Amino acid sequence: MKTLVIGLGQAGGKIADTFLADDRKSPVPHTFEAIAVNSALSDLTGLANIPEEDRILIGETVVKGHGVGADNRLGAEIAEDEADAILNRVSKIGVAEFDAFLLVAALGGGTGSGAIPVVAKHLKEVYDEPVYAVGILPAENEGDIYTLNAARSLKTLLPSADAVILVDNGTFLRGGESVKEAYERINREIVKRIGIIARAGEVRGRKSVAEMVVDTSEIINTMRTGGICSIGYASERVSVKKRGFLSRLLSLFVGGRRDQIGKASRILSVVKRATKGRLLLPCDYRSANKALIVLAGPPSELDRKGIEKARQWLEQNISGAEVRGGDYPLPKSSYVGCVVLLAGISNAPRVRSLLERAKIVQEKVAEEPKRERDIEALLSDIDKLGGKT
């Protein structure tokens, strides 16, 4: 699935930049192209891979290239005012060669959080290609303003984008580690998982073609339900023996079936681990409406029956009935890796706790002007040093 990534704000820009770096090293390059949009000049200059002409500075007359300081209402206003500049760049890159847009932003900040629903809305108005979003949720300890920003941005984004893949920064923290120390790892994890899904159906220049191809329409159909999506990943090392003709012929009669059963059960166990393990957004996988499984690895390990069995297992366990599956042959790999995309999730405790906290913060913020007025009123009762008034 050829994808145009638009990174908004600092986190979005860094992740878009990582998508490009990863793409150029991959066996199927040019599956991703990327643009970065920001109101902070230094964030844009800090990018390493996105070409200069694809870095768009917005809001220069308002914030003078310094960012919006976590004010996502200002971020949204700036993006609305300068939507034309973003759309012009998109049309110059040429949308005809892309199958989908992928907008990426942290929902807790200002620029990306405010801009992401605005850009999604404008793209949907102009283009037929699906608009997907990756939204980064703040870790729980990042503070109230991030929580409120994320809740407001998410509420606006969900109806504007075709589907929203959520990532919880808090999930990936190791003991004692700060969120900042984890950024690079989280960003690589996002890019790896989405990269496998998008590249699986891209057969250009590929030596090994998949037995069960995951084509673009299957990804689009899985995400069509919209709503909240999460992505899981698990892998297992395999030893791929180089066998001669005689040994392969012999294995057809002796031990061949046992070999296949071994591979099939390995696939089922990797798929189960990817589904129940560390998802980008922790959630109850059983509440998903649709799912897509992509198995990547050496062709000899990608047992068709195993994938089918795993697909059936997931089909029986999620709330909806549509589970698609396919393989992505990587002849040189010594791992079998599995990506599971869960779409239309209705139960994610982290989203619930974020929205509950945001409601309390919103009420607190609404009360603040009243408290200020109270002090003013109290002060007016007090005489100045010089006497009355």
Ligand SMILES: Nc1nc2c(ncn2[C@@H]2O[C@H](COP(=O)(O)OP(=O)(O)OP(=O)(O)O)[C@@H](O)[C@H]2O)c(=O)[nH]1
């Ligand atoms: N996963 C991840 N999260 C990040 C990264 N950089 C910042 N964040 C998170 O993003 C949120 C802040 O959003 P930013 O992207 O920095 O904000 P911005 O869009 O640039 O907006 P302003 O700086 O307010 O103009 C916080 O929750 C950070 O923890 C990153 O590289 N990766």
Ligand SMILES: [Mg+2]
């Ligand atoms: Mg910033």
